[in-house]
Amino acid sequence: MRAFASAAVLLAVFTGSLALAQSDGRRSGYQDMGPALQKMQDDDTANPAMLFVQAGATAWSEKAGAAGKSCADCHGDPAVSMKGVAARYPAFSREAGRPVDLEGRINLCRTNHQQAPALASESDGLLALSAYVALQSRGQPIAPPNDVQLAVLRAQGAEIYKRRQGQLNLSCANCHDDNPAKKLAGATIPQGHPTGYPIYRLEWQALGSLKRRLRNCVVGMRAEAWPYDATEYLALESYLMERARGMAMDAPALRP
Amino acid sequence: MANVLVNAPKTAKKGQVVEIKALIMHVMETGFRPGTNGRIIPRNIIEDFTATWNGREIFRMKMSPAIAANPFVSFSAIATESGTIAFRWGGDEGFVAEHQVAITVT
Numbered sequence: 001m002r003a004f005a006s007a008a009v010l011l012a013v014f015t016g017s018l019a020l021a022q023s024d025g026r027r028s029g030y031q032d033m034g035p036a037l038q039k040m041q042d043d044d045t046a047n048p049a050m051l052f053v054q055a056g057a058t059a060w061s062e063k064a065g066a067a068g069k070s071c072a073d074c075h076g077d078p079a080v081s082m083k084g085v086a087a088r089y090p091a092f093s094r095e096a097g098r099p100v101d102l103e104g105r106i107n108l109c110r111t112n113h114q115q116a117p118a119l120a121s122e123s124d125g126l127l128a129l130s131a132y133v134a135l136q137s138r139g140q141p142i143a144p145p146n147d148v149q150l151a152v153l154r155a156q157g158a159e160i161y162k163r164r165q166g167q168l169n170l171s172c173a174n175c176h177d178d179n180p181a182k183k184l185a186g187a188t189i190p191q192g193h194p195t196g197y198p199i200y201r202l203e204w205q206a207l208g209s210l211k212r213r214l215r216n217c218v219v220g221m222r223a224e225a226w227p228y229d230a231t232e233y234l235a236l237e238s239y240l241m242e243r244a245r246g247m248a249m250d251a252p253a254l255r256p
Numbered sequence: 257m258a259n260v261l262v263n264a265p266k267t268a269k270k271g272q273v274v275e276i277k278a279l280i281m282h283v284m285e286t287g288f289r290p291g292t293n294g295r296i297i298p299r300n301i302i303e304d305f306t307a308t309w310n311g312r313e314i315f316r317m318k319m320s321p322a323i324a325a326n327p328f329v330s331f332s333a334i335a336t337e338s339g340t341i342a343f344r345w346g347g348d349e350g351f352v353a354e355h356q357v358a359i360t361v362t
Contacts, residue, residue, distance in 0.1 A: 045263035048326040051281040054259055205284075205325035 029190040030250050032181065037202075041254035049131055049200035049252035052124070052207045056132025059125065065116025071129070074113065082136035084143070087249050090238045092149040099153055099234050102130050103209060121228040127207045131198050134251035141248055142195065144241045153231070157239025160232060166223030172236075187256065193244035194237065196253020203256065210237055258282075258353030262343060267360045268335035276307065276315075277330045278343055280353060286321040302347035305329060310339035319347075335361045 107118040119126035176192035259281035287299025307315040
C-alpha cells in the first residue's frame with residue numbers, strides 16, 4: 001500500500017515535470033533549479049508558499065466590505081471557478097475599461113463587488129489571495145486572451161523588454177534571451193517565463209508578485225523602478241505571458 | 257491561529273523510523289535591521305520549538321535570529337505507540353502556536 005502510494009507520488013512528480021518540459025527549448029525557472037529545491041516546491045507541506053495559500057483559502061470565504069460578501073459567495077469552489085484563470089491574466093477588463101493583472105482583478109472585485117478597500121500591492125492579504133487563485137491553475141497551460149485591446153500593451157511590453165536601460169545599459173533580452181542558463185554572480189539566469197507567480201523567493205524570505213520580480217531586475221540593471229501602479233509592469237507582464245504561451249503553470253512556485 | 261503546515265505519516269509500524277516535517281509562518285525578525293524610519297526593528301523570533309509524542313518530548317530546538325523567516329524543521333522519531341504528536345512554537349512578543357496530528361502505530 002505504502003509502496004503503491006509512493007509510486008503514485010513519483011508518477012505524479014514525473015508527469016508533472018514532463019508537463020513542464022517544452023519541445024521548443026523553452027524552460028521554466030523550475031527546470032533551472034537543483035533537485036533539492038524542486039523537491040521542496042513539489043512537496044505542498046515543504047513549500048512555504050503554501051502557508052500563504054492556506055491564508056488565502058481562509059480569506060476566500062471571509063466576508064469583507066460594505067456588501068458583506070466573500071469571494072466564495074460569488075465564485076463558489078475555486079477548484080472549479082478559478083481553474084486556469086491565473087493562466088489568462090493580464091486581461092482587458094470591460095468593467096474597468098483597462099487591462100488588469102490577477103492582483104488588479106482581485107482588487108476590482110474587492111472595490112466593486114465587496115465594496116471593500118483595495119488591498120495594497122505586495123501586501124500579505126493580496127499575495128495570499130492571488131497565490132490561492134494561482135494554485136488552481138497548477139499544470140494548466142498559459143493562455144493569454146486573444147484580445148485586440150491587449151495588442152498595444154503587448155507591443156509596448158516587447159519594446160520595453162528589448163530596450164536597453166539603466167546605468168548598466170542592459171535590456172531584459174540581454175540576459176533572458178541571449179544568455180539564459182549561464183551564470184550571473186553564481187545564479188543561473190532563467191529564460192524568464194512567468195509560470196509560477198506569485199513565487200516564494202528564498203532570497204526574499206517571502207512571497208512576491210511578478211511586479212516585485214520585475215522591479216528586482218530593473219534595480220539590478222541600475223535603472224529606476226516604476227511605481228507599483230505603472231502600466232509598464234502590465235505591458236511587460238502581458239508580453240511575458242504571451243512569450244510563455246502554452247507552458248504549464250507551476251504556481252505558487254519556489255525560486256532561489 | 258498561526259499558519260502551520262505539518263507533514264507526518266498517519267500510520268506507522270511499531271519500531272519504524274518516521275520523518276516529521278513542520279513549517280510555520282513567522283517573520284523571524286532578527287532585531288538587527290533598521291526599518292524605513294532608520295530605527296531598529298525590535299527582535300521578533302520563535303525561540304523554542306518542541307514536539308511531544310503522547311506527552312513525551314521527542315524533539316526540541318532552540319532557534320536563533322540567524323534562522324530565516326517561515327522556519328521549516330524536519331526530524332525523525334521511532335514510532336512506539338498510537339496517539340498524538342503535538343507541536344509547540346513559542347517566541348518573542350508572547351508568540352505561541354500549537355498544532356497536533358494523530359498517528360496510528362500497528
